[in-house]
Amino acid sequence: MGSSKGDSYRKDLFDKLTAAGAKVEYLGSQKSGSFSQNSHEGWIGFEIDKISQKADDPKALGAKPNLVLLLAGTNDIAHSQRNGAPQRLQKLAEKITTRVPGVVLIVGTLPPFAAKYMPSGQGGDSAPWINEFNTAASKIAKSMAEKGAKVAMADLSAVKLxxxxxxxxxxxxxxxxxxxxxxxxxxEVAAKGWLKGSS
Structure with missing residues (x-):
């Protein structure tokens, strides 16, 4: 959504990775975008629990990805499901790392969103809610990494309103x-030697 060609960040990221010498194959049960490697597992409007249900699809985690990029939580906040959202994110992260042993999971921080999408009666500024969620997500990623899972954060805070x-x-x-x-x-995760074929 919002991408003029349906590429979202994926084509630009693909170009960056391949220019850096990486071999890239996007996986997923969905296809969108203007380039050949346009498979993905993105679901418009889904909260974390619904994304978790989709993660059970054999075309998702069943494909045994080497790397999973996870951006989830915006819809939980916008749909009045803020309470417990970090805990649901942790359960999803644990599902991913359990179902695909050795997978690298990168969780993206949520950008803020416009006041018109805030739940009724909850205030017009999403930033405090987003910041609270991102702080919790970072703690979850750190805790999982300390226990041996290959989980890291991606700072997407450059994206502004x-x-x-x-x-x-x-x-x-x-x-x-x-x-x-x-x-x-x-x-950063490649430099740690987490990715297959990286040093």
């Missing part, structure tokens, strides 16, 4: 910023 096409989904420029955040995080 002005980078959103409709106040909640990034425009092309916003997706390019998101791509840069994912790429940096992938470089």
């Amino acid at each position: 002005g980078d959103l096409q409709d106040g909640i989904h990034p425009n092309d420029g916003g997706y390019r910023k998101m791509s840069a955040g994912w790429f940096k995080a992938i470089e």
Whole structure:
């Protein structure tokens, strides 16, 4: 959503990774975008629990990905499901790392979204809610990593309200910023030797 060609951050990230010498194959039961490697497992409007249900699809985790990029939680906040969202994120992260032993999981921080998407009666500024969720997500990732899971965070905070096409989904420029955040995080986990074939 918000991407003029349906590429989201994926084509720009693909180009960055392949330019850096990585061999990339996108996996997933969905297809969208203007490039050949356009498979993904993104679901518009889904809260964390619904994403977790989709993760049971054999075309998702059953494909045994080497790397999973997870951006989830915005819809929980926007749909009045803020309470318990970090705990649901942790359960999903644990599902991913359990179902695919050795997988690298990178969790993205949530960008803010426009006041019009805030739940009725909950205040007009999403930033405090987003910041609270991101702080909790970072603690979850750190805790899981300390226990041996290959879990890291991607800082997507460069995406601002002005980078959103409709106040909640990034425009092309916003997706390019998101791509840069994912790429940096992938470089960091590759430097740790987490990714297959990396050193």
